[in-house]
C-alpha cells in the first residue's frame with residue numbers, strides 16, 4: 001500500500017513538472033512571437049493634403065478605426081481582464097503614437113500590422129486593411145495627421161501567463177496579423193462606389209464581418225471568449241425580411257427590425273452605422289447576393 005502511494009506521488013510529481021514545463025515552453029514561445037521584429041518595407045503611397053481627401057479619410061477612419069481607437073481616435077482600453085491582461089488601442093492623434101509616425105510607418109501599421117519599432121501589433125486587423133486601395137489608405141493617413149493632438153498615453157499590451165498559453169494554443173485565432181499576411185502581395189483596387197454587391201464586398205472585407213459572422217457569413221464566433229454568436233447574415237438568416245431600409249436602420253440605431261438590441265460591446269454597429277446610406281445598401285446587396293445558407297452550428 002505504502003509503495004503504491006509512493007508510486008502515485010511520483011507520477012503526480014512528474015505530471016506537475018511536465019505541466020509546468022509545457023506552460024513555461026508555451027509562455028516563452030508566445031513572448032518570442034510578440035517580441036519578434038519584422039523588417040517590412042511597405043509600398044510608399046501618396047498622402048494627400050486637400051480638404052476633400054481629409055474629409056473622405058474621416059469617413060473611412062470613422063468606419064474602420066473608431067470602433068477600437070475611440071470616436072476621437074485618442075485610444076481606448078480595448079480589452080481588460082484580470083486573468084488575461086490588458087490591451088489598449090493606442091492614441092492615433094499627433095499627441096499619441098501618431099506624432100512619431102512617418103507616412104510609411106502608417107502604411108506599415110495599417111496594411112502590415114507592424115508598429116514603427118518592427119513589433120507585430122496585437123488585434124490590429126491589418127489583414128482586412130490590406131484590401132484598402134492606395135487612395136483610401138492615403139486619405140485615412142491624411143485625416144489622422146490632420147487631427148488636433150490629444151494628450152493621452154497608453155501602455156503597451158500586457159498579457160498574463162494564462163493569456164500567453166491560450167494565445168499559443170491558438171485560442172484567440174489570428175491575433176497577430178503580421179504573421180500571416182503576405183507582405184509582398186500587390187496592392188488591391190477599390191471597385192467604383194455604387195449601391196451594388198461588388199462595392200459592398202469591398203466594405204465587408206474591410207469591416208472584417210467574417211471574423212465574427214463566419215467565413216461564409218452564415219454565423220460564427222468572435223475569438224473573444226465572452227462574445228455571443230455572430231448571427232447568419234446570408235439570405236438563410238433574418239436579413240431578407242428586413243429589406244435594405246431595415247438593415248440601414250439597425251446599423252444606425254443598434255436595434256433590429258425584430259426589436260432586438262444589438263450588444264455594442266460585441267457587435268460594432270456604431271462604426272458600421274457611420275457609413276453613408278448608399279454604402280450600407282451596398283453592404284446589404286452583397287450580403288443578399290450570398291448563397292442562402294443554414295446557420296452554422298454554435299461551435300463554429
Ligand code: HEC
Pocket residue numbers: 061064065066067068069078087088089090092097106109110115116120121122123124125129140156157
Ligand atoms: C479591432 C480593433 C482595431 C481596429 C478596428 C483598429 N485598430 Fe489599430 N490597434 C488596435 C490595437 C489593440 C492596437 C495595439 C496593438 C499592440 O500594441 O500590440 C492597435 C495599434 C495600432 C497602431 C500602432 C500603434 C503603436 O503602438 O505603434 C496604429 C498606427 C493603428 N493601430 C492604427 C489603426 C488605424 C489607422 C485603424 C483604422 C484604419 C485601426 N488602427 C483600426 C486595434 C484596432
Ligand code: HEC
Pocket residue numbers: 203204207208209210211212213222227228229230231232233237238239250256260261262263266267268272283
Ligand atoms: C467583433 C465581432 C463582430 C464584427 C466585426 C461584426 N459583427 Fe455583426 N454581430 C456580432 C455579434 C456578436 C452579433 C450579435 C449581437 C447580439 O446578439 O447582441 C452581431 C449581429 C449582427 C447583425 C444582426 C443580425 C440579426 O439577425 O439579428 C447584423 C445585421 C450584423 N451583425 C452585421 C454585421 C456586418 C455587416 C458586419 C461587418 C461590416 C459585422 N456585423 C461585423 C459581431 C460582430
